[in-house]
Amino acid sequence: MAQSKGNKAAGKKIKHAALERFMHYYHCLTSPGLWDGDWVTSSRIAYYFNMDDTQVRKDMAQIGVKGMPRQGFKRSEVIESIRHALGLDKRYKAAVVGAGRLGGAIMEYRGYSSYGLEIAAVFDVDPAKLGTTMSGCRIYPTVDIVKVCRIKTVSLGILTCPAEVAQRSADLLVQAGVYAIWNFSTTNLIVPGNVFVRNEHISVGLAELAYFMNRGSGSY
Amino acid sequence: MAQSKGNKAAGKKIKHAALERFMHYYHCLTSPGLWDGDWVTSSRIAYYFNMDDTQVRKDMAQIGVKGMPRQGFKRSEVIESIRHALGLDKRYKAAVVGAGRLGGAIMEYRGYSSYGLEIAAVFDVDPAKLGTTMSGCRIYPTVDIVKVCRIKTVSLGILTCPAEVAQRSADLLVQAGVYAIWNFSTTNLIVPGNVFVRNEHISVGLAELAYFMNRGSGSY
């Protein structure tokens, strides 16, 4: 087992770009029906993602996966090492703030547990929703965020509420002691430096698409 | 995932990273209440995004914005130039496939028109939904994608349907002649090389958060 203690290189922080690559490898290698046999070569993966095979081997080295000349890498071993390197094998709890359509859609996703995430509570301001459930999760009033999140040891807040209340909700989540916020609202949150924010701003996608529509379409 | 290669370098293509920066500038510069006066300096913007001010000035140069020594850049001019460079001032039409919660949540967003996007149709397989509307848009049967999209000259498909039907829907959209697909499903789509795909895979966010939760929390 390749522990973090085992290789000094593992102490190095995995950069954003590398994280994305690992996630792509993971998604691809765990896709059913794509592979037969348990061996996969760096060039095969590289071809799939239209990248250089050296990059793949370096990535494998970073997370301590050893390959076999003439065979490649053991798929199951790569999957396991990515899970370990990214911490997908450790469990943590999240709370969703905003039991609207977006919150509902996000909770519908079935794959969270395989990423270690468990949704422990949902919050909403609408009194009519209180006490009911969403995807099997009880809906609590927003004012109870601090109390409930502390009791349930929630460490991630998922913001799916309207922009107007996003900052206020974030403040409560921070007060409750969450480490990170996954922000699906269009607000630019202001949080203490020790709280990590991942934004899923729709506007970045809109920009890329608009640009492609008007610049790229002609030559493609 | 599905790379969109084969770009016949049409002049000065704006790279992905730069597009993101422009979008951030745009979002920040158009935020009400953040600015007074119409001048903004590169260092002010750089500070806001914790980046180097030289980068900001180079970006401004790329889209043809001239600054003024001791004053900075004219905010309105920057905004206008970004709109032009990214094509936000040109209109195009999109169709949403999947009138579920996710589709509804995405359609709720009010800002599309300021990015040039107009949602012209919604599709769903559920016969009970046909003829009804979602965010003021009529819902058509999925089997009519090709017909309706051609009539309405739709050039972007937004996939918010379940993973099982995502590929089939994408095929129909391609057949209808869309240039690009905005994929909110978890499927890796296979499309012709001339069709641009932007994935909003939830798993990349999950990976980054899982990693932060287990590695980053201590030292950040």
Next chain:
DNA sequence: TAGATTGTTAATCGATTAACAATC
């Protein structure tokens, strides 16, 4: 003017790719 800020070139840094020996 004096000085803050732009615009641009040069230097640095990091990431990607090429090359090739080691390996099974």
Next chain:
DNA sequence: TAGATTGTTAATCGATTAACAATC
């Protein structure tokens, strides 16, 4: 063995940052 593939170092490329003259 022969040869495909790994593992790693060197070379290249691009992106970021530093430096500074030009400017108003």
